[in-house]
Amino acid sequence: MSHAADLEKRSDIIAAVATPPGRGGIGIVRVSGKNLQPFAEAMLGSLPKPRYACFSKFYDENEQVIDQGIALYFPAPHSYTGEDILELQGHGGPVIMNLLMARCLSVGARLAQPGEFTLRAYLNNKLDLVQAESVADIIEASTSEAARCAMRSLQGAFSATIDSLVRLIIELRVIIEATLDFPEEEIDILQSMQVGHQLAVIQDQLEQVLIASRQGSLLQEGIKVVLVGQPNVGKSSLMNQLAEEEIAIVTEIPGTTRDTIQQTIKIEGVPIHIIDTAGLRKTDDIVEKKGIERTQAAIQKADMLLLLLDSNATDNSSNHEILNNLPASLPRLIIYNKIDLLNIDPGIENKADQVIIHLSAKTGAGITLLRQKLLEMAGWQSNNAGEGLFMARQRHLQALMAAKTHLENARLLMENNYQLELLAEELRCSQTALATIMGEFTADDLLGEIFSHFCIGK
Template sequence: MTHQSTPIAAIATAPGRGGIGVVRVSGGKGGALLAPLMQPLLGKTLAPRHASYGAFLDAAGAPIDQGIALWFPAPHSYTGEDVLELQGHGGPVVMQLLLARVLEAGSSIGLRVAQPGEFTRRAFENGKLDLAQAESVADLIEASTEAAARGAAASLSGAFSREVHGLMDRITHLRMLVEATLDFPEEEIDFLEKANARGQLAEIRAQLEATLNSARQGALLREGLKVVLVGEPNVGKSSLLNALAGAEVAIVTPIAGTTRDRVSETIQIDGVPLVVIDTAGLRDATDEVERIGIERTWEAVRSADVILHLVDAQHADAPMAREIEARLPAGVAQRTVVNKIDLAPAAQAHAEGERLYLSAKTGAGIDALRRELLAVAGWQGGAGEGRFIARERHLQALRLAREHLNVAAQHAAQSDRVLDLFAEELRLAQEALSEITGEFTADDLLGVIFSRFCIGK
């Protein structure tokens, strides 16, 4: 029995109590493997794609639960294999009893517990989903904002994959022309002009750039932005976290050193998730607990996407503030936030550079900070309906394809017009794009991707 035909089973609903719980079984085709499960488990054979209500039976024929059974013969199922779903009451004990009974009843056909993501991996391997769509299943489950959920749903429906396939089709067409010309060297000189190869390549590069830009937006929806608040004690970091979150998530007192450890809160701005991290105030500390908190502050700073350096409007150029600014890592987006302008109204008159002036207490300037964070992230609002979710590996593949197309353009511009090198760069660009949809993907990468799914998917 091959790996893919080996039947698998798992609880497909989230752990905990709920009105409904689902046990899913998948394996084989044509009912040869899963059909023998039905009689001992349900006392009957099911009609395809019809909900059947009844008892789920234990080995002695006594009911474990009452529920609905659904039978999806291949290939019309999520995995492309025969699938049996048992929908019962969602108590964890009931679900475990039902799964144990399913495994017992299926022992003669080698039924085993599914590995994380194995149902979706089988859907990918059976051509029900490409790799980008398969990844979007997990992204939809994990979406932390409405915009992220809509983007994941768009990817699951194939929006991202269609863009990638459109690019690949145009590259394939150009490759076909180039490689056909290679068989007739006497035509090579006029090829670039006759076939408008340079024009076609320019259009492909422009389309790729647009797709990459959309993918950046999709990656931002998925990954969010890690924003770290740093500064001296009592400059208002915790107050700013509360103002951005719209709730009292951090303790605020006039006592210096109140925040001893990192406090994080996930918020959203225009649907973009941001993890805002409040940190211990930076100063020369003698208290051991506070010293550990300050060490963790610098750890958070090193992993930040954006650093907001808070200073008190009453002491904006204090020596410690300048020392902190000098220690912030280069290469990370940084903004200086001048807080407590309600206590120093004249501070705004000296606004300069990239400093933002606000009052976390009154809310003045908070909206401007939100807009600035979106700008730093590179977020482009407005086109939400056409946006899809994307991952860092997708961005890497698109950037690699862009590099190969850039080199192809350099070959096309040369006077000697070396078409074999031109064709090779087109091939490499196409291969990079194919990694997004999984048409050319190493097995070890597939293992990493699907291992991050929950067991029931």
């Protein structure tokens, strides 16, 4: 279904509570649709003056006052959705909000689906798809750096960069397509137009966008780090040090942690989701066995492992067994804890492709080294509050990688006797991959997946 057809299908009036559930000083009901004048007259008695805050009474079907507050009216097309929008700002109690919503539905609106207001903004060309997604990213941002990065995308920084790349590719395609009409002179034409240089410039710019996008993705998603090791090796103490508060219970009794405990910490604005797990060992305790099963499940979903070992331990057979059972492809840090008992300094060493950190979870010695290494292994490059980064989602990264692959194929074709038809096709595919980022070529099922994760009322 085309965007125009989808928009026609969604021409009805939608309504939703736009403020969080619960009690508050203000509660907002948002309404969007074509020609809201009859709707407003039924709810308010008259249509408010456009773009003015009007003190109004909100009426039920018997002309009894449900509530009173501020009514705001934004006529199409100069509104968030591109349609008429009416906002009713009343008292923020659940009962009042429910009564107002019930009245909206009785007047002719239907309950909006998650993200449907922003979806209509996208379908009405008020936002491109990247900007629409950034609305959700701003709401869900877990750090101030992530929020600033998402705001840059909402203001169009990411879209402008992608659009610039697309234009460069189009310019190159124009040269290639024109040259196809003069096959006997193609090599001279391509060389005179410096096609190879232009392609190299595009590839370089795309690589910079990929780097900035991966960094922005880290700001939004962060990484999941699982602490594993034998019982009583200091996993809970290490988690408390990283979180800088008492999250996990610490005792001298092995097996104290029976379940996974998760805490999100922030290092240079990057969310690190630390998961403390039950110690890995053979046990007959039913509860502890269940905890170990959950540890194994957490490992399967992790982005990185921190394997804790006791610097004082003399028998390492159990540690070797743990190592052999860990996924080989999963990045890991090996941490030797309790160096305070040996009176040695914290440090980092590399042995046989393994990174080893010596620290004390009890005193905090070496924790700064660990934090820095976590960021480094996650792929983070220090940045000033997310400046220059793009809040990229997984689908953006996939599209950028697809475009990069097609450009690399184009480069190979140019180096092999200028196979113009294939070269033109690779450039077209690269352009199409980039265009999907902004939603120019987007399947309806993908739109449904994207907007289903929005909150209702946005």
